[in-house]
Amino acid sequence: MITGSAIETMIAAEAERFAKAKPVSADRAKRAAAHWYRGVPFHWMLDWGTPFPLFVKEAKGAHLWDVDGQAFDDFCLGDTGAMFGHSPPPIAEAIAHQASRGLTAMLPGEDVVAVGDALASTFGLPWWQVTSSASEANRAVIRWCRGITGRDKILVFNGCYHGAVDDVFVDLRDGVAELRRSLVGQVYDVRDHTRVIEFNDRDALEAALAPGDVAAVLTEPALTNVGMVLPEPGFLDAMRELTRRFGTLLVFDETHTISTGHGGYSRTFGPSPDMFVLGKPVAGGVPAAVYGFTNEVAERMERVRASGEGGHSGIGTTLSANPLAMAAMRAALEHVMTPKAYDHMLPLAAQLEEQIRGVIRARGLGWHVTRVGARGEFICEDSAPRNGSEARMAMHGPLERAIHLFLINRGILIAPFHNMTLVCPATSQGQVDRLANALDDCLQTLTG
Structure with a gap:
């Protein structure tokens, strides 16, 4: 004792x-x-x-x-x-090589093709985009999911953490949804657009999705930011089935669960999500993140893009996919995350x-x-x-x-x-x- x-x-x-x-x-x-x-x-x-x-x-x-x-x-x-590991030699060497050849240009560099091929082969999704952090990637994914479904709500699990994204700062306290107490300066009630339920509760998940107004379920395959909560047998498969049934997109944030095995939790154990986010480790600690998605999602994204107009989409920054981050990412994917x-x-x-x-x-x-x-x-x-x-x-x-x-x-x-x-x-x-x-x-x- x-x-x-x-x-x-x-x-x-x-x-x-x-x-x-x-x-x-x-x-x-x-x-x-x-x-x-x-x-x-x-x-x-x-x-x-x-x-x-x-x-x-x-x-x-x-x-x-x-x-x-x-x-x-x-x-x-x-x-x-x-x-x-800290400063793996392939990543350190790639950063040093690129540092004198340009840090940012808002143009694709010579590492882009290799990184795209490595992402697709490692994680099993055909289409990718790069941001500067997992927070930014999750924010982009939420916007895309709302845009392509025409729905305004997302669903998260109690105790989740997906970076500095206002939409997910909702907790359950004694079964009642409330704004996370650590959220500073929030001026609108995110509960109007975010539902929160407990992980491993299939019945609650079905009830939350049944109205047909949830654009995306955003989750880690195993919760790691509220301590570690593993999925019970069959829960993730039920999540995959229910999201398909109700027309909701399934998003796995694998920034932490990349620890599971090569390709992450979903590639190791399944099921496969519609969209996939990976942050910090993808470039060995250099600020960078990626999100991947299926052919179907890409087609729907293109329809949304074509129906709008060029300019500020609210997705990404001019530093996204900068040459330094891409060089580090290529070294990580080809030589370190193996x-x-x-x-x-x-x-x-x-x-x-x-x-x-x-x-x-x-x-x-x-x-x-x-x-x-x-x-x-x-x-x-x-x-x-x-x-x-x-x-x-x-x-x-x-x-x-x-x-x-x-x-x-x-x-x-x-x-x-x-x-x-x-x-x-x-x-x-x-x-x-x-x-x-x-x-x-x-x-x-x-x-x-």
């Missing part, structure tokens, strides 16, 4: 240990606070639970070094942006899953461990959540902060959100062993 006092004691001790060991980061944090709002250039950099931000000096492969000289085994990997990479990542992630499960059992805890390919998570509850509401109830903020601080102080980074880990092609068995051993030490301290 882990008590509240044990958690408080660990947080206090580990925060003090961090502060003493990081004088250079402390100095950088103080100086940065002079001009950066809240002391950082982007607010997620504060989400690690440390007394002040950890400033990075270098990252390579599955390792990261801070400005105080400490080395870390990195199982966060930029929260998927570096899912195939079947061989998954042949290393998946067995090692399965090994990490079993080692963490063994540590939890050895300390007399009934916590659950789950995995989607190279992505794993331990959940501080006795059973796996089946929807967003259950996943939120399984979150224990102070306990998770204590664990994260303990691991950081021992040179191990896991994702600051929940207890999520990623294994990349550069991750070693030694790193997996160190994570499991450090977690064992942490739980031994917490349980007394």
